[in-house]
Amino acid sequence: EPEVTQTPSHQVTQMGQEVILRCVPISNHLYFYWYRQILGQKVEFLVSFYNNEISEKSEIFDDQFSVERPDGSNFTLKIRSTKLEDSAMYFCASISVLGTYNEQFFGPGTRLTVL
């Protein structure tokens, strides 16, 4: 069964450093997402991406964040200068849209720890 994959599973970085989180969505899906979940809190929408551009973004997704789909398979989230409060699980997700359920398929997540 197709699945969303994410790398790395855990990333530790120093405050102020840049990090790139990587995702490979399901190949025939059209919408791609990044979500954040701070420990013990809710899943928060960051950004959606469709047709090679940002479709929607939240207030969290400020100038420190960027997304890219550099080739036909990878989807990346870059945080330019990490802050302590960026420590969270980051989930990538994708949906087909062409189906009837708009079911989001989530990856296993990347745990980002900013020291």
Place this chain on the structure above:
Amino acid sequence: SQKIEQNSEALNIQEGKTATLTCNYTNYSPAYLQWYRQDPGRGPVFLLLIRENEKEKRKERLKVTFDTTLKQSLFHITAPQPADSATYLCALEGTSGTYKYIFGTGTRLKVLA
């Protein structure tokens, strides 16, 4: 502003007794609502979607209802087992047609053997 509320307190229920979880929303008129399961340290997994013109949707031991007048969805697990212990999330499309999804805080369900 738009708001989704789920009972943030954990729900402990005896194995075999039906579990009912609630999702309330305000300032939305969603075309559909989704329910997901999340295990600790894992990504959410889609369970069910119910549309505004559907009162009820079932999948195996799961049942979801959707009351657009009350702005509420109920999620039922019939004969829950310890393996059903997880956090259950409801999600709505923030603005119709945007595919931007907003999640509730989730309700942690613990099924006691």
